[in-house]
Amino acid sequence: MYSYIPMENIASDLDYLKGTSIERNIRNIEDFYRDVNEKLSAFSLKEGIRCPTGCGMCCERFLPDVSKLESLYLAYNILLSERKTEIIRRLNESKEQKNGPCPLYDGDNDFHCMCYDARPLICRLFASSCFPGKNGESKFALCHLNTDFKGPDKVPADAPVMGVFGQRMICLEDNDNITEFLPLRVLKDISLIEFYSRLKK
Ligand code: SF4
Numbered sequence: 001m002y003s004y005i006p007m008e009n010i011a012s013d014l015d016y017l018k019g020t021s022i023e024r025n026i027r028n029i030e031d032f033y034r035d036v037n038e039k040l041s042a043f044s045l046k047e048g049i050r051c052p053t054g055c056g057m058c059c060e061r062f063l064p065d066v067s068k069l070e071s072l073y074l075a076y077n078i079l080l081s082e083r084k085t086e087i088i089r090r091l092n093e094s095k096e097q098k099n100g101p102c103p104l105y106d107g108d109n110d111f112h113c114m115c116y117d118a119r120p121l122i123c124r125l126f127a128s129s130c131f132p133g134k135n136g137e138s139k140f141a142l143c144h145l146n147t148d149f150k151g152p153d154k155v156p157a158d159a160p161v162m163g164v165f166g167q168r169m170i171c172l173e174d175n176d177n178i179t180e181f182l183p184l185r186v187l188k189d190i191s192l193i194e195f196y197s198r199l200k201k
């Protein structure tokens with residue numbers, strides 16, 4: 001489950017970001033993710049949608065592209081992580097990769113992601129949100145690797161729709177709709193945040 005990292009952490013851990021556009025961007029995307037999580041959790045709970053315990057095949061086969069704010073939020077969380085050095089090494093090693101496994105994938109971790117709280121939007125939405133059907137209706141497709149559960153027979157009118165969240169994210173202040181390969185973009189943002197750190201010292 002998503003656990004909210006209180007932004008007060010900025011004061012103690014990353015106080016050099018205070019008052020910068022990076023701090024504002026991090027706060028904005030965190031608020032957005034919190035809303036996404038609440039809506040997806042309510043939908044999944046109501047419809048009984050969940051992945052089989054132990055499955056992480058999507059992360060083994062996929063490496064997401066990320067937008068500016070998704071990347072900044074990942075970089076910020078990686079710098080707070082106890083596994084920071086390992087994650088940065090993995091990101092560097094995956095710079096030439098074209099496909100999965102995602103460098104953040106960790107089969108031994110319960111959530112299979114070394115940065116689960118900061119995972120990109122597509123990782124939150126995949127197999128737990130709807131997409132538009134031919135006639136504009138919302139449709140839900142269970143992941144084909146999920147053989148333990150079945151999706152809803154009928155999609156409720158208020159079901160969360162992937163494209164709606166995507167549009168909302170693009171429209172967040174300072175965000176863009178140009179996505180870039182996760183390892184390269186996140187490494188650049190780690191360097192950017194570390195640059196602010198050096199300025200403070
Ligand atoms: S960022 Fe995390 S959740 Fe997303 S593909 Fe990578 S390991 Fe999986």
Ligand code: SF4
Pocket residue numbers: 050051052055056057058059126127143144145146
């Ligand atoms: S979305 Fe599919 S591949 Fe990914 S964890 Fe769930 S069942 Fe497994």
